[in-house]
Amino acid sequence: MMQPSTFEEYRLKMQAEIDGKKTSAEKNVMGQFATPTALAHDIIAVAESLLPRCAKVSFLDPAFGTGSFYSALLDIFSKSRVEKAEGFEIDPRYGEPARSFWKSQGIGIQIADFTKTFPPKNEEGKFNLVICNPPYVRHHHIKEKEKVRLQKRIAERFGIRLSGLAGLYCYFLMLSVDWMSRDGIAGWLIPSEFMDVNYGRQLKKFLLEKVTLLHIHRFDPIKVQFGDALVSSAVVWFRNTSPPIKYSVEFSFDGSLTTPCLMKSIPKETLEKESKWTRFPASKARENIHSAVLADFFKIKRGLATGDNGFFILSMEQIAKRNLPMECFKPILPSPRFLMVDEIPHREDGVPEISNKLFLLDCQLSEKEIRELYPSLWEYLLEGKKKKVTEAYLCQNRKPWYLQEERPPSPFICTYIGRSDNGNRRPFRFILNHSKATVTNSYLVMYPKPTVDQAIMDNPRLVHEIWEALKTIPTATMLEEGRVYGGGLHKIEPRELGNVPAESLSRIMSKMVHNTKMSPLQLTVAF
Numbered sequence: 001m002m003q004p005s006t007f008e009e010y011r012l013k014m015q016a017e018i019d020g021k022k023t024s025a026e027k028n029v030m031g032q033f034a035t036p037t038a039l040a041h042d043i044i045a046v047a048e049s050l051l052p053r054c055a056k057v058s059f060l061d062p063a064f065g066t067g068s069f070y071s072a073l074l075d076i077f078s079k080s081r082v083e084k085a086e087g088f089e090i091d092p093r094y095g096e097p098a099r100s101f102w103k104s105q106g107i108g109i110q111i112a113d114f115t116k117t118f119p120p121k122n123e124e125g126k127f128n129l130v131i132c133n134p135p136y137v138r139h140h141h142i143k144e145k146e147k148v149r150l151q152k153r154i155a156e157r158f159g160i161r162l163s164g165l166a167g168l169y170c171y172f173l174m175l176s177v178d179w180m181s182r183d184g185i186a187g188w189l190i191p192s193e194f195m196d197v198n199y200g201r202q203l204k205k206f207l208l209e210k211v212t213l214l215h216i217h218r219f220d221p222i223k224v225q226f227g228d229a230l231v232s233s234a235v236v237w238f239r240n241t242s243p244p245i246k247y248s249v250e251f252s253f254d255g256s257l258t259t260p261c262l263m264k265s266i267p268k269e270t271l272e273k274e275s276k277w278t279r280f281p282a283s284k285a286r287e288n289i290h291s292a293v294l295a296d297f298f299k300i301k302r303g304l305a306t307g308d309n310g311f312f313i314l315s316m317e318q319i320a321k322r323n324l325p326m327e328c329f330k331p332i333l334p335s336p337r338f339l340m341v342d343e344i345p346h347r348e349d350g351v352p353e354i355s356n357k358l359f360l361l362d363c364q365l366s367e368k369e370i371r372e373l374y375p376s377l378w379e380y381l382l383e384g385k386k387k388k389v390t391e392a393y394l395c396q397n398r399k400p401w402y403l404q405e406e407r408p409p410s411p412f413i414c415t416y417i418g419r420s421d422n423g424n425r426r427p428f429r430f431i432l433n434h435s436k437a438t439v440t441n442s443y444l445v446m447y448p449k450p451t452v453d454q455a456i457m458d459n460p461r462l463v464h465e466i467w468e469a470l471k472t473i474p475t476a477t478m479l480e481e482g483r484v485y486g487g488g489l490h491k492i493e494p495r496e497l498g499n500v501p502a503e504s505l506s507r508i509m510s511k512m513v514h515n516t517k518m519s520p521l522q523l524t525v526a527f
Helices: 004-019 024-030 037-050 068-076 092-102 144-158 168-179 200-209 268-273 316-322 367-373 375-386 450-458 462-471 475-481 494-498 503-513 520-526
Strands: 057-061 082-088 107-110 127-132 180-191 212-218 233-239 248-255 260-267 298-302 313-315 329-332 358-361 412-415 417-419 430-433 443-448 483-485 489-491
Touching (some): 037 127, 037 180, 037 233, 068 082, 260 268, 313 316, 316 375, 367 375, 462 503
Parallel strands (some): 057 082, 057 127
Antiparallel strands (some): 298 443, 417 489
């Protein structure tokens, strides 16, 4: 008989053989990213410590794959302790070989969609240990009919309506509870993004109100756990029992689950108020909710989405070569990686004085008017139709299809995505734009609120002071408000940028009312 370690050797060969027959695109659509052996072993080791000593184990894996967790289970638990085991696998290309491989090891594997199955009615048929790495299927890969079905099941069972942006893993985790025995333990290896994003609110509500959340370990985003998926991962542990009114949840970061680099207990009431759980355990919860933030001074919007940058954004040379009418274009900044400066000078006509000048096609004339007035532009639009630019989602929903969103230029722009390292590189850049150029959705546009705008008109030098204040915002402060993905890729959305503390900016703006009795806080309220 094979020993547990031998099982793992053969399982890895089986995994590699099956993976080799699937394309990366196929695995991406189905969210199939296998759990590494060491990580599976670490997760099962923690599970063993959470279960009562010597208790019999009834094990369930709702997304079995080839059985990395079951292999680790056999390695850590004695065979006599495993009372029963069951797994579900939707893809027969993994499920059939796995079922054949494990058939002599006391586990039943069903080739089925776990979300379409129904749990045992009796307590005896349920499981006291659920361990799972669910399919990482993003919302746009879930068919609308399926999404409605899943949302309905969750709403009927828990009174929670999951956002349409929720990934499949959210449904897996919540539906699994009905398969768990009372006081059963669950460990879920899932993307850590739920801790920060809006759609994660309902999942966090579930974890705080429907079960007893025990521990969340978040891996360092730079050290990705899956070689074939750039996703920041976390392991969420909970017990299937109603939560106490007051208790604390363990949060840990980096290292392994058993020996993390950081660990801290966070009270439940703190988690209920905090929207960004990734600030734990390294940072404290935000205490002064009345301090000034960027949203007090700016209305922040994402830059415009053209629908097809390659078609709608042209260089001066391309426009001249095609003899296109310059009056149908407006200046636009290049993407951040091609913008080498943080302060944009301008020519007399408002065009940015930079090496790579670009222009956005944005015309309000009808096709008939363009055909009559600008034959060269009409020919260019016909080329776009032949290339099926008109079939892009944004173009289909615009009338006319080449009309762009309204995004006036602003002096203040912030990049919204980037990487950080241990050097001086900052993931987000504040840019001072003196030109009349608009920007694409690679940037966030910061429009000064009326009071700030008036102050700038009264004192144009204030623009530089505001810009300098923005640049003094610590990188760590920006990162706390944003979100992070595998490989250390950081992103910040408009609302998140608006939540960034801005005390230095508040002090600058308070000079405007130096001769009044208004405090900086009262000033921000005025905005």
